[in-house]
Amino acid sequence: MMKQSLFVAGLLLAFSSLAGAIAQGADTETEAKLPAPGAKVLNTESTDKEKSMLRRADFAEAMQQVAERQKVFSGAPEMFTLEGDLAQGGLAFGQTERGAKVILDGKDVMVDNDGRFLVGFGRDSALSALLVVEFPDGRVERRSFEIEDREFPTQRIDGLDQSKVSGFTEEQLAKIAVDSAKKKAARAETQELADWSLGFDWPVVGRISGVFGSQRILNGEPKRPHSGVDVAAPTGTPIYAPAPGVVRLAEEDMYFEGGLVLLDHGHWLESAFLHMSRVDVEPGQRVEKGDIIGAVGATGRVTGPHLHWSMKWAGELVDPQLIAGIMPKEAPTRTSGD
Structure with missing residues (x-):
């Protein structure tokens, strides 16, 4: 009878220790998430919404300033030429060095073995465009262009x-x-x-x-x-x-x-x-x-x-x-x- 009582007491002690360890772990995790004593508790959901609104506002402002930022690269190109109609519905014909890569507004443009390429602008295209030319020796030239806004009957x-x-x-x-x-x-x-x-x-x-x-x-x-x-x-x-x-x-x-x-x-x-x-x-x-x-x-x-x-x-x-x-x-x- 004494042995049985000691066995039961040992089990209870083991379960008690295990429960304490689990509780301690849970408390530690909870404490990591809780603010320090006396700290101000913020409305997390409200904060997230405010951050999201700020991000959207920043993005909208950045998009409004794209044309202005592209003007950093305005002026006549130095390492390529571009002639034609920089207008909605227009085509422009380019010439650059052999082996160069041409990118219009983030999209690759085909260039032939003589460095010739062309770019086009749809009826409702944006009113600015950014052309990037990457050369085999690592040089890069970026130029922005204003696209004429046309009226259609x-x-x-x-x-x-x-x-x-x-x-x-x-x-x-x-x-x-x-x-x-x-x-x-x-x-x-x-x-x-x-x-x-x-x-x-x-x-x-x-x-x-x-x-x-x-x-x-x-x-x-x-x-x-x-x-x-x-x-x-x-x-x-x-x-x-x-x-x-x-x-x-x-x-x-x-x-x-x-x-x-x-x-x-x-x-x-x-x-x-x-x-x-x-x-x-x-x-x-x-x-x-x-x-x-x-x-x-x-x-x-x-x-x-x-x-x-x-x-x-x-x-x-x-x-x-x-x-x-x-x-x-x-x-x-x-x-x-x-």
């Missing part, structure tokens, strides 16, 4: 086939999806050859009936801004390649575009020709400046015969009218493709 177009505007059937939606997949696949690659460096001519000469960036209201419904420039011309008028390039897509029956050709000028710069009555090229074919690629038509979503010419750089729509310049009064004499 509103254009109303009525009398369109409503099935090309809204209220699409399942069959029509399926066709639109197939067409979109074709365009996406065609735009998955580009060539490193700087075909754009030879400059651009107008593919068709005629009256400009629609301009880049205009807000389109089709049959009374607001739609996306106009992606290119429209040139009114009779059906069958030849369309000439405005610059050399590789044909990435050539389709005669796209739902919205009708006859469509996508021409890759290199470095992610693309021309798109819409509403063609005839397509004379095929994917993979190389064309030179002035070659006939098809003819003007009234296919797809149109009210009459014209050529819609749009251009994209790295997924951003740019203004062909800025790139090609003033429309000539008459078509130039062509030396090829006639």
